[in-house]
Structure formats: structure tokens, C-alpha cells
Amino acid sequence: MQQLSFPAYSFRLKNSENKTFIFDIIRKKFLVLTPEEWVRQHVLKWLLEDKGYPESLINVEKEIRVGNTRKRYDIVVFKPDGSLYIIVECKAPKVQITQATFDQIARYNLELQADLLMVTNGLSHYYCKVDSVAERYDFLRELPDYK
Template sequence: MQALNFPPFSFRLKNSENKTAIFDAIRKKFVVLTPEEWVRQHTVRYLQEVKKIPISYINVEKSIAQNGLTKRYDVVVFQRDGGISVLVECKAPEVKITQAVFDQIARYNLVLRAKYLMVTNGLEHYFCQMDFEAQTYVFLPDLPEFKTL
């Protein structure tokens, strides 16, 4: 797999039926290793190891209902009270981060109301802090560590 713009992390990989799988510590199972999954697994490790977020506060690939449609978010980080502090949208490295990607995460956040957003293709990372009262957001250089979320 392609080198990404994250610190080096070690992963459990296995080959089965001519496909490579990576162990997802959140889902507690091996999942097919696609380019997007490679980015998602790096993002989860980044949240755990760099931002010090306990694994029990992280969730991946769950369905949400939006305007009668079922969508799946990539990664969320929960707050201690059960709310959502961070919503992450992961794309494969070859997918450019465009306005359409930001529109997608913004639509998801209408439902989830996360305080922070992260958009990444593994090579480029964008971080925002939401201001729901002013209906705006501010780009940040990085996400805060867990203790200040």
C-alpha cells in the first residue's frame, strides 16, 4: 500500500482468498484492505496514538439516516457524555479533497453535530472547528488532544 502522510504505525495484515485484509481494532475483525480502508486505519491509529483518544471513544463505519437515505460515516469520536466531538471523512489517496467532499461531511454533520471535522485522503488532512450558533467553521492546523476535546 501507498505511504501516507501519517506517523509510521504497525498493522496486522493477512492474506485470504487472494485478498489482503487488515485488522480493525474498533470492529475487532479483519476487513478487506482497500485504499480507503488503509487511510481509515491510519486515521484511527492517529487518533489513538497521537491524539490520545481511548479506543472505546472511537467508532467506525456506522449508518446514519439523512433525509430518508441511509449513509455511512467513516470515523467518529464520542464525548464523555455520549455526544460526538469529531467526525472524520476518509477518502482513498487518489481521491482529491474537493468542495464536494466538504459538502458530504457537512451533510453528515447536520445529523451528528460534531464539534470538530477532519477530512483526509491520507496525503492531505483538513481540520475544522464548528460554530453552530454563527453557522460557520474555522480551519485548524490540527485536532486538539482528547483531554481538551
């Protein structure tokens, strides 16, 4: 898999039926290793190992309703009180981060109401603070560490 702009991490991999699988540390199961999954697993390791977020506050790939449509978010991080803190949208490295990507996560956030958003393709990372009063996003240099 492609080198990403995250620190180097070790992953549990296995091969079966001519496919490579990667172990998801949050969902506790092996998943087919796709380029997007490669990015998602790096984000999880980064949140846990470098940013210090507790595993118990992280959730991966759950279904939500956006209007009349069913969607799946990639990663969310909760606050200790159970409210949403961060939504992360992961794309494969070959997928450019565009306005459409931000529109997608913004639609999710209409439903989820997180404080922070992160969009990444593993090579480029964007972080925003949601200002719901002014109805805008303020871009951040980096995602805050867990306090």
C-alpha cells in the same frame, strides 16, 4: 499500499483468497484492504496512539439517516458524556479533497452535530471547528489532543 502522511504504524495483515485483509482495532475484525481502508486504519492508529483518544470513545462505519437517505460515516469520536465530538471522513489517497467532500461531511453533521470535522485522503488532512451559531467552519491547524 501507498505511504501516507501519518507516522509509521504496524498493522496486522493477512492474505486469503488472493486478497489482503487488515485488522480493524475498533471493530475487532479483519477487513479487505482497500485504499480507503488503508487511510481509515491510519487515522484510527493516529487518534489512539498520537492524539490519545480512548478506544472506548471511537466508533467506525455506522449507518445514519441523512434526510431520506441511508449513509455511513467513517469514524466518529464521542465525548465522555456521549455527545459527538469529531466526525472523520476518509477518502482513498487518489481522491482529491474538494468542496463536495466538505459538503458530504457537512450533511452528515446536520444529523450528528459534532464539534469538529476532519477530512483526509491520507496525504492531505483538513480540520474544522463547527460554529453553528454563525453557521460556518473555522479551519484549524491540527486536531486537538484528547484531554
